[in-house]
Amino acid sequence: MSFADERKAIESRMAAAWTTTPIRWENVPFAATSTPYVALFILDGEGNQVSLGSPALRRWVGIIVVQIFVQQDTGTQLARSYADTIGAIFDRAQFSSGNSGMIRCQTPSINNVGVTNGWNQINVTVPFIRDKQY
Numbered sequence: 001m002s003f004a005d006e007r008k009a010i011e012s013r014m015a016a017a018w019t020t021t022p023i024r025w026e027n028v029p030f031a032a033t034s035t036p037y038v039a040l041f042i043l044d045g046e047g048n049q050v051s052l053g054s055p056a057l058r059r060w061v062g063i064i065v066v067q068i069f070v071q072q073d074t075g076t077q078l079a080r081s082y083a084d085t086i087g088a089i090f091d092r093a094q095f096s097s098g099n100s101g102m103i104r105c106q107t108p109s110i111n112n113v114g115v116t117n118g119w120n121q122i123n124v125t126v127p128f129i130r131d132k133q134y
Helices: 003-017 077-090
Strands: 023-025 037-049 057-071 102-105 109-116 119-133
Touching: 003 023, 003 037, 003 057, 003 077, 003 102, 057 077, 077 109, 077 119
Parallel strands: 023 037
Antiparallel strands: 037 057, 057 119, 102 119, 109 119
C-alpha cells in the first residue's frame, strides 16, 4: 500500500491536465491571488481486504475534491465550465503511479458551497477506489 504514491498519481494527473488557473496543493504554500484558482484535496476512507488467498486484493476508497474559486458577484458560468473540465479529467479514469495500485475514479458531482471572503466556491467531488494485491 502506498498512500504517498496514491497522492502522487492523483496530483500528477491534475497537474498534467489542468493549466487554466493556479492550483493550490494541500499543505503547500500558496500565494494569494486575485484571479480564479482551484485547490485539490484527497480524502481517504476505509481500507479492506476484498479477496482470499495469496496474493490478496486490498481496496481503499476515497474522494478527490477540487475546490473552484471565482470572484464573488461574477455568476457561476465560469466556475461551472471549470467544473466540467475538471470532471472530465477524472470521470471514470483509471491510473496509477509507482506502488499506488490501480486508482479507478467514478462519476464526478458538483456542490455549490457559496460565497466566503469575496470568493464563490464550487466543489467537484470524485469518489475513487484503489486496489492493490499483496
